[in-house]
């Protein structure tokens with residue numbers, strides 16, 4: 001089959017589920033209007049709550065609250081480590097478990113940085129989200145320069161996933177198995193890349209099978225961005241997850257990255273989250289941040305705080321949303337200024353690790369009933 005034909009077919013595969021999704025969405029909105037779900041509540045004494053850390057409050061709500069962690073500050077900055085261990089009960093490697101890091105050459109695996117984070121988590125009683133096993137956008141050059149047959153490509157994919165997931169077997173609570181398989185934009189097409197070209201769209205459910213075989217105890221997620229309501233990409237993310245499950249592959253949930261830029265329509269977006277939950281998937285908010293034009297003025301930080309608080313409130317309102325992960329917790333270390341010059345200030349603490357309004361908004365959300 002030609003690449004072009006395969007790509008077209010991939011697009012139509014994931015359009016099949018749209019009518020199903022519409023039915024689910026209507027059912028969910030009815031459920032939302034009748035107030036069928038109630039937020040989890042906190043029973044902490046008031047004097048404890050006033051000074052409680054995010055993780056203490058989250059523990060009481062049975063919520064994992066975490067952050068992406070960069071390896072360099074984890075190695076070199078004592079204050080970064082102290083705040084990380086104090087405020088969060090979850091960590092996720094920002095880059096330490098990606099292909100280029102753990103599998104830098106065909107016959108070489110390097111788990112040094114990932115092991116460092118797992119060890120930190122163990123020492124501090126934290127859970128770990130593994131990120132990620134497959135991502136078309138960032139494959140190492142040694143891989144993309146190969147010209148394997150389909151069978152050889154499947155073996156490459158299986159060997160990588162098996163090696164990485166087995167290495168961390170029993171130590172990783174959740175894996176982002178496939179990251180951003182959908183292309184940019186709202187058309188529902190698959191992102192072009194070597195796995196799509198070598199294997200076809202079936203690389204996605206295959207990756208879930210390989211991951212499950214290597215660690216049946218880990219929860220497996222499909223992770224993507226541009227989730228917003230209304231927004232066709234949201235529908236496509238759910239369709240793809242349903243396709244993975246319909247293929248007989250084990251998938252537990254959907255990771256919504258939430259590098260949030262848009263204003264949030266809380267009621268509509270909560271309904272969309274409920275649609276995911278009602279379809280039988282867990283929801284994880286996986287990469288929450290909110291970039292601002294620099295310098296970020298007081299009003300911008302207030303708006304940012306509302307967004308963080310609203311997102312966490314939405315998550316807490318959905319029993320299947322038990323993971324809320326920030327993409328960095330301090331403006332000292334964030335991907336934003338590098339990727340978007342002139343922007344930054346996207347996290348809950350400033351460069352001195354002082355809490356910003358968004359930090360307190362998270363605390364209020366955790367305290368609210």
Ligand code: 9MR
Pocket residue numbers: 094095098138179257287335
């Ligand atoms: O923050 C990450 C940055 O350090 C890396 O250079 C980049 C490429 O590997 O990935 C960034 O994290 C991305 C995450 O893995 C997936 N969703 C989008 C994140 C921001 O680009």
